[in-house]
Amino acid sequence: MNIVYKTPEAENNHIAYSIKGSKITFGDDEKMLNLAKYEKDDAVHITDSVDANGNLVGNSNGLYYAYEIDIPAREYKYVTDESGEQDESGTSKTQKIPVPFDMDKCTLTLWKLEV
Numbered sequence: 001m002n003i004v005y006k007t008p009e010a011e012n013n014h015i016a017y018s019i020k021g022s023k024i025t026f027g028d029d030e031k032m033l034n035l036a037k038y039e040k041d042d043a044v045h046i047t048d049s050v051d052a053n054g055n056l057v058g059n060s061n062g063l064y065y066a067y068e069i070d071i072p073a074r075e076y077k078y079v080t081d082e083s084g085e086q087d088e089s090g091t092s093k094t095q096k097i098p099v100p101f102d103m104d105k106c107t108l109t110l111w112k113l114e115v
Contacts, residue, residue: 001103007112014110015066022103031056036101044071068109075099
């Protein structure tokens with residue numbers, strides 16, 4: 001996962017996080033997201049903010065951002081159908097197969113905590 005510090009001068013003053021596989025956990029197990037479940041055909045942007053008590057409260061009820069996550073659009077590979085069948089134009093049929101989720105293509109942006 002790519003890590004970006006939105007406020008680099010505060011690199012040590014951001015929400016704690018840990019990453020294991022496709023899962024990222026914030027705070028003291030306060031919130032866990034399995035990013036593979038959020039992957040879609042279009043890019044996904046997730047934000048979370050912090051309230052006056054330092055609690056994660058979603059993206060609309062907080063005083064300031066805690067983090068942002070950007071997940072790129074799902075990628076596919078096209079594999080020729082092994083049946084040998086062809087479509088109406090005589091072209092071999094293909095299957096659209098999703099490429100496995102890759103956490104290294106995601107970006108976590110961390111904001112300075114004010115509390």
